[in-house]
Amino acid sequence: MKEEGSYIEIKEVFTEYLKKHQHRKTPERYAILERIFAYEGHFNADILYNIMQESYRVSLATIYNTLELLVDSKLIIKHQLGSQFAQYEKAFGSNTHHHLICTNCGRVKEFSDKPIRLAIQAKTFVHFEMSHYSLYLYGLCSKCKEPKKKSID
Amino acid sequence: MKEEGSYIEIKEVFTEYLKKHQHRKTPERYAILERIFAYEGHFNADILYNIMQESYRVSLATIYNTLELLVDSKLIIKHQLGSQFAQYEKAFGSNTHHHLICTNCGRVKEFSDKPIRLAIQAKTFVHFEMSHYSLYLYGLCSKCKEPKKKSID
DNA sequence: TTTGTTGCAAAACGTTTGCAGCCTC
DNA sequence: GAGGCTGCAAACGTTTTGCAACAAA
Numbered sequence: 466m467k468e469e470g471s472y473i474e475i476k477e478v479f480t481e482y483l484k485k486h487q488h489r490k491t492p493e494r495y496a497i498l499e500r501i502f503a504y505e506g507h508f509n510a511d512i513l514y515n516i517m518q519e520s521y522r523v524s525l526a527t528i529y530n531t532l533e534l535l536v537d538s539k540l541i542i543k544h545q546l547g548s549q550f551a552q553y554e555k556a557f558g559s560n561t562h563h564h565l566i567c568t569n570c571g572r573v574k575e576f577s578d579k580p581i582r583l584a585i586q587a588k589t590f591v592h593f594e595m596s597h598y599s600l601y602l603y604g605l606c607s608k609c610k611e612p613k614k615k616s617i618d
Numbered sequence: 619m620k621e622e623g624s625y626i627e628i629k630e631v632f633t634e635y636l637k638k639h640q641h642r643k644t645p646e647r648y649a650i651l652e653r654i655f656a657y658e659g660h661f662n663a664d665i666l667y668n669i670m671q672e673s674y675r676v677s678l679a680t681i682y683n684t685l686e687l688l689v690d691s692k693l694i695i696k697h698q699l700g701s702q703f704a705q706y707e708k709a710f711g712s713n714t715h716h717h718l719i720c721t722n723c724g725r726v727k728e729f730s731d732k733p734i735r736l737a738i739q740a741k742t743f744v745h746f747e748m749s750h751y752s753l754y755l756y757g758l759c760s761k762c763k764e765p766k767k768k769s770i771d
Numbered sequence: 772t773t774t775g776t777t778g779c780a781a782a783a784c785g786t787t788t789g790c791a792g793c794c795t796c
Numbered sequence: 797g798a799g800g801c802t803g804c805a806a807a808c809g810t811t812t813t814g815c816a817a818c819a820a821a
Contacts, residue, residue: 489775489820510810524778529811545698549786550810565746574746584737585753592760593718593727600738601752607745642795642800663785677803682786702811703785 472502475540475557482538496521497531501541507552507573544599546573556597563600569609625655628693628710635691649674650684654694660705660726697752699726709750716753722762 479498483490500516501508508516514528523531532553535541544552546566552573561582565574585598632651636643653669654661661669667681676684685706688694697705699719714735718727738751 487775491776491820493777522778525810526779526812527777530776543700545700547696547698549808565743565748567746568749576743578737578741581734581737581741584731584734585755588731588734588755590718590729593720593755593757594763595718595755595757596721597757598753598755600754602738602741602746602748603750603752604746604748610747640800644795644801646802675803678785679787679804680802683801 470558472499475502479535479538479540482534482540488534493521493523493527494531494534497523497528498535498540501535501553501555504555507544507554509550509552511550513553539596542597542599546601547571563602565602565604565606567606567609568603569605572606572608574606623711625652628655632688632691632693635687635693639690641687646674646676646680647684647687650676650681651688651693654688654706654708657708660697660699660707662703662705664703666706692749695750695752699754700724700756716755718755718757718759720759720762721756722758725759725761727759 476495476498479494480490482488483494497513497517500513500520504513504516510525510528510532513532514523514525517523517528532541532543536543536553540556541553542556544554544564546552546564548571560577562575562577563581565576566572581600585600588595629648629651632647633643635641636647650666650670653666653673657666657669663678663681663685666685667676667678670676670681685694685696689696689706693709694706695709697707697717699705699717701724713730715728715730716734718729719725734753738753741748
């Protein structure tokens with residue numbers, strides 16, 4: 466897995482993708498990519514839309530359009546973490562991680578685990594070519610497990 | 619993990635759950651459970667609604683209500699496999715399995731893998747109590763990978 | 772110049788909710 | 797009989813779509 470750090474590199478990957486698929490290199494698309502690059506953590510279309518208003522004004526339709534391109538170009542990952550709306554996160558710059566989802570409050574936390582990662586990566590299929598994966602562990606977070614004890618968290 | 623086979627046993631589990639949570643034992647709820655018990659594979663609320671019309675007529679609202687109870691009672695598992703709508707499957711009668719999802723055609727296949735299962739089950743958290751998990755592997759199925767070669771599958 | 776892309780608003784989609792009547796407890 | 801559950805339809809929130817204007821190629 467290549468470690469892609471700078472925005473310049475990410476931008477190049479996106480440009481290559483757009484060129485290859487004969488999509489246009491619009492300022493909106495790069496503005497969105499730039500904003501995502503600077504954003505830490507999970508986000509959804511609405512959050513991104515609100516953030517964008519500060520810098521480069523784009524419509525929700527364009528947000529969705531661009532998110533789809535970014536997912537297809539493997540620059541971001543789309544999650545459906547149980548809620549109605551899709552959540553996204555950068556696919557570059559950070560290590561593979563999994564998600565803990567509290568079935569009571571919906572809170573999402575990330576964690577990494579080498580044995581799990583290795584076990585999954587070791588798996589190969591004759592009739593399937595894996596590109597990426599998502600592991601979601603559901604359960605109760607500390608707050609919902611022990612409601613009597615006030616955790617600051 | 620206890621192997622629950624017959625509908626009688628499943629029904630008992632559900633009855634226990636309803637009793638414990640002071641929910642009423644309505645004919646609609648049992649009719650839905652019975653239909654799910656007989657159904658093979660993944661389904662969603664709409665599919666279930668259509669199937670139900672053949673035997674016991676219930677409204678979509680009741681379908682959703684009952685699905686939530688069944689999820690809560692751990693008799694079925696809810697998945698968000700990338701699409702807009704939730705998919706469900708029985709949590710009884712079959713082994714733990716994971717999902718292969720084709721990013722091109724959306725086809726879903728199941729597979730089992732002991733090393734992966736053990737690695738995940740070995741993981742414990744101080745501030746999180748795992749109840750269940752979902753592993754989704756995304757990629758290209760044989761049909762979408764080699765479109766020239768006709769696979770019978 | 773061509774045609775993909777944009778913004779806007781309306782539509783679509785799965786799911787949830789409000790409410791009157793019903794039925795379990 | 798009280799109150800949870802049902803069916804129905806309307807409401808909801810996210811995502812998609814239709815269309816005219818725009819701009820990248």
